Amino acid sequence: MMISKLVSLQFDYASKGFEENFEILKTLVAKTAKNSLVLAPELCLSGYSFENLEQSADFSQKVLPRMKELSKDKILSLSMTQKIDGKFYNNAKIFHDGKEIYSQPKVKLFKLGNEQDYFQSGKDEDVKLIEINGTKVAILICFELRFIELWKRVKGTDIILVPSYWGKPRKTQLDALSNALAIANQCFVIVSNSSDEDMASSSAIITPFGDASRDDDAQIITTKFDKNLIKKMRRYLDIGL
Numbered sequence: 001m002m003i004s005k006l007v008s009l010q011f012d013y014a015s016k017g018f019e020e021n022f023e024i025l026k027t028l029v030a031k032t033a034k035n036s037l038v039l040a041p042e043l044c045l046s047g048y049s050f051e052n053l054e055q056s057a058d059f060s061q062k063v064l065p066r067m068k069e070l071s072k073d074k075i076l077s078l079s080m081t082q083k084i085d086g087k088f089y090n091n092a093k094i095f096h097d098g099k100e101i102y103s104q105p106k107v108k109l110f111k112l113g114n115e116q117d118y119f120q121s122g123k124d125e126d127v128k129l130i131e132i133n134g135t136k137v138a139i140l141i142c143f144e145l146r147f148i149e150l151w152k153r154v155k156g157t158d159i160i161l162v163p164s165y166w167g168k169p170r171k172t173q174l175d176a177l178s179n180a181l182a183i184a185n186q187c188f189v190i191v192s193n194s195s196d197e198d199m200a201s202s203s204a205i206i207t208p209f210g211d212a213s214r215d216d217d218a219q220i221i222t223t224k225f226d227k228n229l230i231k232k233m234r235r236y237l238d239i240g241l
Helices: 018-030 052-072 142-146 149-153 168-185 227-236
Strands: 004-010 037-039 073-086 087-096 099-105 131-132 135-139 158-164 188-193 204-206 212-214 220-224
Touching: 004 018, 004 188, 004 204, 018 052, 037 158, 037 188, 037 227, 052 073, 052 087, 052 099, 073 158, 087 131, 087 135, 099 131, 131 168, 142 168, 149 168, 158 168, 168 204, 168 212, 204 220, 212 220
Parallel strands: 004 037, 037 073, 135 158, 158 188
Antiparallel strands: 004 220, 073 087, 087 099, 131 135, 188 204, 204 212
């Protein structure tokens, strides 16, 4: 499958039940075109349900077959609560062609939200490029967007996915960092953020030239994926990518 569209989903979910959130996700994914790469917000099935981590992890495990089903004619990515060897992780997933093809634990946990008290962190080397049908894809989960050492790890990718639960007081920083990441790496960046009342929204698709499609009122943001734009930008300003 060649990627034809890039899609960012944006919806509120922190106050809703797990099954209701999945149904919202399912409905939105069904509205996207075939051969799309679709990104959903961080922990969009459960939110940061620290008081219900066991239930969150159980639901993630239960819903995996249904997530795979949603990816039969597209690529779908989001982060989910998972329990592995007795420890809880905030794991970003990529599903494609009815299969789970990639999983990456969140490396930089958000201390202002006490995330480190509940989740086990990954390691920097867990952040890597993967190739999907000739297109290089990488993931930075929310707070990880702030760490230059992780920017270096995704150098040379074609599409960077940023599933987020980013607060409204830092909205301008999310916009600035995601724009800068696309410009610095001369690639596409997809940000998918929660639209809960205290969250920033600011979901976006940013081109290698730094042009951003943002709409805080939209649940679905879509642009055409033109891989030639990456080549064009990297030829125009050769910075060694």
